[in-house]
Amino acid sequence: MSNILPNDLLTLLKGDPSFDYEAFSAVHDKEEKTTSIRLNPSKSFDVSTYDIDREIPWCQHAYYLKERPVFTLDPLFHSGCYYSQEASSMFLDYVIRKLKLNSSPIKALDMCAAPGGKSTLVNSTLHSESLLVANEIIKSRVNILTSNLVKWGNSNVVVTNNDPSAFGRLPGYFDLMVVDAPCSGSGMFHKDHSAIDEWSLANVKLCSERQQRILSQSLSALKTGGYLIYSTCSYSNEENEEIVDWLISEFVMESVHIGVDDSWGITVTESKEHKASGYRFYPHLLKGEGFFCAVLKKKAEQGTFSMKKVKKEKNVAPQHFAKNWVNAEGHYSFLHNNFLHIFPQRYEQDLQALQSVLYLKNAGTELGELKGKDLIPSHDLALSNLVRxxxxxxxxxxxxxxxxxxxxxxxxxxxxxxxxxxxxxxxxxxxxxxxxxxxxxxxxxxxxxxxxxxx
Known part of the structure; x- marks a missing residue:
């Protein structure tokens, strides 16, 4: 048995007779970091110049690297050509495509979005005319989320900094909710042994309670028939399958089974009460860190947010500046603190609705600051996929x-x-x-x- 992992965690995992805890323990005895990147499909560059190992099978445009480069010294990293993301968490790309949520424009919410790995993934995978709201609960983490989405370069994103309860004011608004919930972090033990010292059964219980609070206070924002993708980087049932059972029992949701290729090494589980499907990633079975994911569909009848309540404000922003700097077709300009932004025209009323109930950190693409008849261009503009x-x-x-x-x-x-x-x-x-x-x-x-x- 491992001398590294907490005995309480191993005892819990040994409760599953099919689980190879000896192999699981052995892989954790050696601290290893797997490096993987996901490309930005809107910024074309020659990825063959990187030390590619192989493709990640459950995510498009994603690769394992043989060695970890110094990303800080790579200008293409800073320009948003790719994102260094843990391979297991890229499974969301596969889930979204299997659900065909990329086939037409939808409204999506990433609830716990910082630092931005899953937000940039969702933004790339969804239909290009979708709307993504990327929310971060913790104020100190919002800036890194905003920065990473600015690098990604798309204008159809709103960054917010709100408690989950604030989304209760947008009933039935979203077609998709992604909740990568704060967790006890046992899935990160393989690459970071220092995280082991912070793990305890008490912390697992605390995280489970926090996960239930986040979900219970925000789930009304998901429309009837909408999908919830719930995930953690934990191995604990209390934070994974038990949360899924609780969602089904309390909120009239149903499990959605997503077929996966057996060769990928993903373990498909069933929850104890409702036999709901879950997807576990173990580092002794695949090249990636510990991760859990489940997909649920909302069956409960949900009232919807009325756009009629949104007071349409007069837009005083000059519309002629944008075309000098960006390919602005399908976009309109608006002003925020004398900074000119562009945003998709089809979501103009939606932006006003979001602004009426949420604190917005950023919206669309900031073009620059107006100074008389001149525009002082913003850094965001240079990284935009719409820049001329x-x-x-x-x-x-x-x-x-x-x-x-x-x-x-x-x-x-x-x-x-x-x-x-x-x-x-x-x-x-x-x-x-x-x-x-x-x-x-x-x-x-x-x-x-x-x-x-x-x-």
Whole structure:
């Protein structure tokens, strides 16, 4: 038996006679980190230059890497070309496609969204005209969520910072809810032995109670016939199958079985009370960390939020600026604190509805700050998938791009007589941000708060 894992956890797992706890213990005795990335399908680049091991079978555009690179020094990482995400959690891509939730536009909510791995995944997998609300409960984690979604570059996203109870004010609004719930974290023991010291049966109980609170206070926002994807990085029944049984009993939901390929090594479980399907990822059976996922469909009759209650406000934002910077077809402009944003036209009323009941951290794509008749472009604009390709731009090599990301003075040989004003900085054809060429100098406009430090 392992000398690493808590005996209480092993005792619980040994209760399943089909579970190979000896192999499970053995794989945990050696701390290992599997590296995997998921590509942004909207930002094309040559992934073959990375040390690819093989594809991840349950997620499109996703790969295991043979070795972990220094992501901090890769300009393509900072530009949102890919996301470094744990492979097991990418299973949501497969679930969404199996449910055919990517076939037409829907409204989706990622409830516990920071740092943004699942939000960027959902944003890529859903139909391109869907609306995603990415919420983070903890205020200190909202900025990293916003930053990662800005890198991803899509305009059909709203970032919110609200307690789950706030979504009770949007009854029947969402077609899909993703709740990757805060948990005791036993699924991370394989890659992080330090997490073992924080685990206890008392913490499992506390997490289970927290998970029930999050779900009970927000589930009314899911429409009748809508889907809930519930997940944790825990092995405990109390946080997984027992939560699923509780959802079915208390909220008139039904389990949705998602067939998986046996060769993937995913363990399909049944809950004790309702025989609901669950999907467990164990590191001794597949290349990934501990993860649990279940899919439920809401059968209860749910009242719906009335858009008629939304007071339509007059939009005073100038609409002509956007076309100079982005391909703005199907979008409208709005102002927030004198910053110009664009957002999908089809969701204009929805945005006003969300704003009336939630605290919004970001919405759509921020183009920049209006200064008289001029627009001071935002970093978000440079990373947008809608930004015009014919804007003035320069290409940097790796060393120059890293210096740019450090917010250092550039020595790129720009002749201010030939190039002036706002210029897009690119690496391998991918936008990194802005510089401004002045008569006597070049200003680096990479945001100070996300610059990289010398490594």
């Amino acid at each position: 390709r014919d804007l003035p731009a320069i290409e940097l090599d790796l060393e120059e791009a890293q210096n740019y990301l450090r917010k250092e003075q550039l020595s790129v040989g720009i002749n201010p007589e030939n190039l002036k004003g706002w210029i897009v900085v690119r690496y391998k054809g991918i936008n990194l941000g802005w510089i401004k060429a002045m008569p006597s100098r070049i200003n680096n406009y990479y945001p100070k708060e996300i610059r990289i430090w010398n490594l």
